[in-house]
Amino acid sequence: MRQLSLRLRSISLAIVLLAFFAPFTVVILDEAYTDSLTQAKMSELRLMNLGLLSAFELDGDMPYMPEILYEEQLNLPGSGYLGIIVFRDKVIWQSASALEYTFSPPEIDVAVGNELFLESHTPSFEENASFFVYAFTAEFASSRDFEPVRFYIFNNKALFEDERNTFLNTTWQWIFTLCVALLIFIIVGISLVLLPVRKLIDEISQTSSGHKRQLEARYPVEFDSLKQSINGLLQTEAAQRIRYKNSLGDLAHSLKTPLAVASGSKGLTAEVYEALQQIDKIIKRQLKRASAGKLGWQQAINVLPVLHKLADAMDKVYQDKALTIELELDENTQFKGDETDLMELCGNLLDNACKAAKNRIIVSAETKNSWLTIKVEDDGPGIPDDKKLHLLERGTRLDAYTEGHGIGMALAADLVSIYEGRMRIEDSALGGACIILEFPNHD
Incomplete structure (x- = not known):
């Protein structure tokens, strides 16, 4: 199986890391944004509920609420904000924004002086929608005694989800753009980091093909020992080859003269002369065989x-x-x-x-x-x-x-x-x- 190059390995690793980084980042940002938005929503509904509490009056057993409230969302039908007040298990008031609804007392019990915030609630008056709910119970003096009065603020989550989805879409777009930009920077960075490696490979190829005798370019300090080792190997190989050829030449000349003298001697039988000629052929062949062969660094x-x-x-x-x-x-x-x-x-x-x-x-x-x-x-x-x-x-x-x-x-x-x-x-x-x-x- 062919191994991937360092460049492809690095780019593949970067792509894998970015593939994990992008969704993980979006999830974290979504969680943080949702929590922040939810906390803001609770504060908003708490202020609305406090507005209802401050505007409400109980004269004996008769409740009183102004026609126009300070919180504009409770005055506008279709705003998504609904307010109701429950006294003696009856809905005694509902905001102008909730005129289209018929309410029954919510099954949400809150002790006197306590508050309750629900992030998701499906009320009886609209079973196909999810609402935020903020409930608070206070005591007011009636004709009998101090009695609990419950204040509820409902907020349709559709607007909240739309805002959250808009944030997610924008976040995904920016994260994708950021990942593409990071990938481009990583590829460029890898190319710059691997530039000395490619330069070294090219110079080794030129040396292997015989265009250079040794490595001459300047490289980062990490490659100094490698460069010195390769140049030392090339010099040693060249020196050994020269010594080897010189030794073979000396051997050939050393054997040539004795063989010539022996072959030129008088009185040799045909068998002896043939044997000497055969020895001469064998020596020439073996010398040729020993000196032949491919060079490790030469041009084709x-x-x-x-x-x-x-x-x-x-x-x-x-x-x-x-x-x-x-x-x-x-x-x-x-x-x-x-x-x-x-x-x-x-x-x-x-x-x-x-x-x-x-x-x-x-x-x-x-x-x-x-x-x-x-x-x-x-x-x-x-x-x-x-x-x-x-x-x-x-x-x-x-x-x-x-x-x-x-x-x-x-x-x-x-x-x-x-x-x-x-x-x-x-x-x-x-x-x-x-x-x-x-x-x-x-x-």
Whole structure:
């Protein structure tokens, strides 16, 4: 499973956090606003009730209330505010705003001198609506004695809910706008924070492709140790490669002279001379194998020019056969490795194909899914199925096959192995053999 980039991870985390933050914030604001609005509503109804209490008079058993009250909402029908007064379990007065209603004494008992505030109440006079209720009971002197008089203020919650919904809608709009703005700032901030990382990755890629020898850009102090470590690794690798090649060159020169002297000695039998020549070939092959291989930090090379050179060379070598060598590949097809190794590898395979071919050879190459595939096909006699696997086995005498495919196959197999590639032998559509090379071509 492919891992998400740091940028996508950070943005995803920010989106998740904002997805929790927005509703949570709205809920908190809604609770705070509702509580505040409810407290304000209780204070408002308390003042109205106090207005009723101050305006009410009881003359014996006769109640008295002015026609016009100081609280305007109780004078206006449809205002949503209703006031009633209950004496001796009868509604003795109702506000002008409640003329359209017929009241019965509410089943809300409040002790004398106490108040009661209900945030949600469904009264008998309007069962399809919810009301705030504020109730207060006071004592007044009547013809009998001091008797309780109950004062009630009802307020329809529809206006309250409309105001609350307006607040919620506005809050959601601003929270959404804020979240979008925060997300943009987070994305920009993440991009700025990750800018040195992308810069480091780009410079490492340039170094890997051979355009730079070491990291040179300036980075935040957190990357200093990493930069020094990578540069130290590059310098150590380059120094080891130089020492390795020098050692191989010294070894080659050291063995060359004794072998030349031994081979030039008089009186050598044919078996001894052949053995010395075989030793010389083995040394050359092993030295070539040891010095070959892909560099960890180098520039990719184009395959087409190399194949053109090889095809021109083969046309001259095998001009008596009048072979047709076709190259089928894009000019941008690249091989991530050493040009000499590619020349050696394709040269051996193409030479074998020319020896085995009758008239036609096709060399094709393509890059797909970060793999470079090179095919060399001929119209020769082909390779029997029972010998295909033996040709790829280490230690097999590959030059024993007279079809021509044995010569150079050992070195080809070694080079493919060094580049962590794959090598297969199949039948060609031309009738002969098809040698397939596959190399990982990613950075």
